[in-house]
Amino acid sequence: MTGKKAIVLAASVGLVLVLLLTGCPAPTSPTPSASSTPTPTPTATVSPTATPSPTSAVGVDLTYNVLSPRGIQPAIQINPLAPRLETFDGKVIWVNQGEADPVIMPAVWDRVQKEFPKATWKLIASSSFGPSNPEAEVLDVADAVIRGIGW
Numbered sequence: 001m002t003g004k005k006a007i008v009l010a011a012s013v014g015l016v017l018v019l020l021l022t023g024c025p026a027p028t029s030p031t032p033s034a035s036s037t038p039t040p041t042p043t044a045t046v047s048p049t050a051t052p053s054p055t056s057a058v059g060v061d062l063t064y065n066v067l068s069p070r071g072i073q074p075a076i077q078i079n080p081l082a083p084r085l086e087t088f089d090g091k092v093i094w095v096n097q098g099e100a101d102p103v104i105m106p107a108v109w110d111r112v113q114k115e116f117p118k119a120t121w122k123l124i125a126s127s128s129f130g131p132s133n134p135e136a137e138v139l140d141v142a143d144a145v146i147r148g149i150g151w
Contacts, residue, residue, distance in 0.1 A: 088119040091143035096124040098148050105148040112146070
């Protein structure tokens with residue numbers, strides 16, 4: 001056995017012995033008195049803020065209340081996607097640039113107008129960061145929205 005392995009083994013054995021000796025209190029025998037009668041050991045419930053004593057009686061059943069580190073997840077409402085449009089003819093479709101590149105979305109805007117001339121196209125060209133709050137008109141009359149997001 002090499003010197004390093006022997007040192008690691010000796011340190012491990014020493015650590016185990018220290019943990020065993022300090023973690024287990026020595027049994028104590030009560031001194032009986034003439035007038036005392038033995039009483040059963042109660043079962044204790046420890047609150048989350050309480051700290052158990054290292055000299056607790058051996059027969060005490062400790063119960064700890066713990067919380068999940070993941071927390072409490074809220075319920076998620078799942079909404080299905082809107083069905084695809086059969087055709088763009090006669091539809092009102094908004095193109096929302098959002099945070100997308102101001103070069104890409106104008107190109108999309110030009111292309112969709114040429115490819116689908118029978119649709120009514122409207123453009124929201126805000127290049128600010130964060131969600132856009134579409135006007136009520138968008139929510140009321142839009143048949144579809146194309147939203148550009150670029151990161």
